[in-house]
Amino acid sequence: MAEANDALFEDIKHLDTTLNSVRCGDGKVTLVGQYNQSLWQLITFMRAVLERKKKIPFEIRVSKRGKEAIPTSKLAHFFEGLHCYLELHSPDLSYAPHIQLFFDCYYKHPIQYCKQLERNTPFIDGKIQAEWFNDFVAYLRHKGDEIGVRKKVADWERNSKENLKRLDTYVNALFEKYARLMVLRIDLLYKVAVPAKAEMSEANGKLLALPRRDGDARLHETETGRQHARETVARVDIVEAMKDREHLFENMIGKPSLFEHMVGFVWSLEWSRVGGYHLHCAFFFDGSKVHKHEYLADQIGKYWETVITEGRGIYHNCNRDKRKYGDSWAIGPIDHNDDVKRAHLMRTLGYLAKKDQYVYVKPSAKCKRFGTGRMPRSRSGVGRPRKP
Template sequence: MRGGDERHTALVSKIDMHVKGIGRVGALDAGLICTLKSVSLLVRKLISTEGEAFKVCVVDEFENACLESNAPGNILLKLVKTHIPNDSRFNALYKFEPYIEMAVNHITESGLYQIPLSRRIEMPVSDARSLMAHLNECVDKIRQEVKSEKFLSTLNSYQRSSNKNYKELTGYVDTLFGRYSRLLVLRVDLSYSKENSKTTQAVAKRDRERLFGNARSNKLFDDMVGYIWKLEHGPEKGFHYHMMFFFDGSKVREDITLAKRIGEYWAGIVTKGRGLYFNCNVGKLAYKSCGIGMVDHTDAQLRKGLRNAVVYLSKTDLYMKLQTEGRGMGKGLCPSPKGPRGRPRAAISIKGCMA
């Protein structure tokens, strides 16, 4: 056990190193994604219920009453009590999945976020009946809207787009393995320093295009055979990229060093000192399902981890989408097939980066 503890300590020490140019971009807000997933499931559960959500229960001879909630009422109370970002700045950047957006809109328009809802609050019968009608009306509106052609069309479009991204990215990785027996996979998050965290989306896009444009003549990328990028935005980080680079594993090794050099290139050359990077490969052993580093096409476990890593890049789109100027996600061109004798061909052209 001691040897394992020492390795863990050494790993943590590596991850915690603070070197000029290294930022802490790391993961997406997993807590928010889990919250949105929960809300989406609650809304779907609510629309499958029937009957009134609330009824009035008289509690004494003075005609005081309180509300009693049925199954749909319990779900509505959970939705109201769940904290979901709902400010103008967030809404200008992100669009919620249709179920979430529709429910939040109805709850907001009904003023339920401002009403102290509790089944224990006693009030005059007339007030209880009025509040009961108001809450039941909100539930009815949610049930009715999900049946509308407009909502169904919006939902279909949203889900089709999310599924398309997932299939494209996983298919792209499978195609790379069909061409190369081993891939050196790098995960590097590229961002901006605190002083430059308000960098605009247009400037971030320009920097990304410069990174791939300059790579055509940079030996650092000679053996790169593919890549995936995803634009994200955080309240403190501002706009930043989650990048996945694929190199021909028969020609290069040392994934940590290579990822570090790419990060330094972004921070020092591409952004002229405005950028930061986070080298995810440094802490790859800490991942429960590791899919980065050297991955052989026959290694089912590592390939499953890699697939999970790719899904991770696109999973926010299941519940909220960044409103981007152009594409918010892209990948390289698919590689050409092997020659007739199986001899590997040159790495794919990086002119295929998606704008």
């Protein structure tokens, strides 16, 4: 159980970095409107709600002094932080079914009016707040059964699992064909998405206001309120990013000075709440023919800046971040027989494949958000065997 919780928190930390990170003009990355702790708690809470169907948060005891709530399960631990989960909600995002179930039920249940969550405080109809929390948990379970939430969660997670499976097969096939791969990791971004330091606090304030506005729209159900709630601070839309991605991939064939020895690639269309859309890419080159990986990554990044985006783009060369990654460094030259480095590489690329397992941005156009190159042909078996 502890290992599963640790893995969940690591996944959410990475998701937080994707959704809420901003690369400023000085090159430093800042988290704006971060919420990884709250999302971890909400997912853990909803799992407990749906998996432990007979458990209730509190036992209610009655004495001469009145009603008293006694915690009876770990569900009680989530009571006081319940309203914090609303900070996670954004009109720009789609949520895994059990997370969406929470938001939908919250705005239809009296629990939303418990502004100061104290379990023994009298509330409505002679019940204390803890009783209404028990009722809210029962309501979540009832609505979850009504919509078949468990099957919906399984269907939702299938896409991430299929992406991971394809990624694993693809990268292993590359290593089977080439004794050494040169791996380049480049983030392809946009200048307009890089705010000045003075704009950071303003962006943070807007992000924090979005859940409250969306909640107000749900409560009052006015068209003006709904439109107001759907404001966003993202600066690059999906059409622009898709067009530039297609332009880059089409041009690779005609740019042998950069891509002649490229043997594969993995890409992910990412979205941050301030910057909007951008690309995270891994390029695989034949390691017997390419050696200066930092330099080559810079050249590809400059090609993105000057040719593909015609001055609109910027890039970040992850191959120059070796000190930042330490022992988990998994780019640059990787030998076929280096199991440790290959495992680090798959862990790093795995986040690109499974980024949608809890939250993803609502696309304004139909598009793929993750992809790989064509599966390489298997080796003929001709030639000297590889040395271990």
